[in-house]
Amino acid sequence: MIRLEHVTKEFAPGRGIFDVSFTVDPGTIFGFIGPNGSGKSTTLRHLMGLLAADGGKATIGGFDCWKQSKEVKQLVGYLPGEISLPGDMTGADMLDLMQQLHASDPARRQLLLKRFPFETKTKIRKMSKGMKQKLALVGCFMKDAPVYLLDEPTSGLDPLMQERFLEWIEQEKHAGKAILMSSHHFPEMEKSCDRAALIKAGRIIVESDIHELVRSSRKTYTIVFRTEVEAAQFAMQVGVEPKRLEVSFQTDETLSLNQVIAYLTQYDVRLIRPSADDLEQVFLHYYGEEESS
Structure with missing residues (x-):
């Protein structure tokens, strides 16, 4: 139409x-x-x-x-x-x-x-x-x-x-x-x-498709550890900076969720919190890629 x-x-x-x-x-x-x-x-x-x-x-x-x-x-x-x-x-x-x-x-x-x-x-x-x-x-x-x-x-x-x-x-x-x-x-x-x-x-x-757009975005996760030492060690593995007991990171082509799960077996994890899948994450994902290219 x-x-x-x-x-x-x-x-x-x-x-x-x-x-x-x-x-x-x-x-x-x-x-x-x-x-x-x-x-x-x-x-x-x-x-x-x-x-x-x-x-x-x-x-x-x-x-x-x-x-x-x-x-x-x-x-x-x-x-x-x-x-x-x-x-x-x-x-x-x-x-x-x-x-x-x-x-x-x-x-x-x-x-x-x-x-x-x-x-x-x-x-x-x-x-x-x-x-x-x-x-x-x-x-x-x-x-x-x-x-x-x-x-x-x-x-x-x-x-x-x-x-x-x-x-x-x-x-x-x-x-x-x-x-x-x-x-x-x-x-x-x-x-x-x-x-x-x-x-x-x-x-x-x-x-x-709107749902494909959401699914295609990088997912953000926040992990809460028992100690700051563990948080720092895990942050080094995934290549981000820790925030005391918390580490936030995104999964993408180079860091799969399966890899993260394998890393986490080494630690005393208190909480795993995924971000909500929404279009704002998609928006930031694609616009970020455009600006960095």
Whole structure:
């Protein structure tokens, strides 16, 4: 449903997006992960037909995102990363306008307002960041589009609203929607996405099934020993610095877990604590490799 093929847009030497390619199928959620300025929002703006690429091609539903942007916009519910709405309108006024523009079902609007409640009579300029984000979410999903492009969708939401958002997009996924979501919030990406791509300096450095990404990262373990002498001896074997009774290290191609277990038979071990497998570890793993190469 969503397809980018070698899309490149250079704003200045080394700034922009370069050779970006991926696809998002109906009934899937694709995560787009990267630091600020890495090219996530630029990529989404190309898909919305707001920018023309220097090279490559972007399509949604088979329509060219630049040449057929009118048809593309009819298929897409878009949530920008920076919410900018008319300050003198109330939330209800804004939703009324969106409902007219997209011929949205009033019942769907009410369902979304129950899921993401806020005071609709408040003027937008008086709303908190969280209220504006809920207004934007309701307006985006009210369209009931087959494709959603979501740029940092949970920004400003409290934990309860974040969980409700994840439940909602899971429902939309099962309804056959194609969802592309950028976020810095690693736990929500791991919970919700089927596939993900990491982008840095405008280039995708890895793309994979979300669980494969997590499994492929180096695992960090912390071992607690009975004595500092034992901790120091083990730290020397695995090539790290001890912290009194504790030693933290990562397993990789050169240090397997089987090797570590063999070493540990020599010592009086009090505790073995593995780190949680999450996307933040994947992020640090891949970005660390890029910086050291």
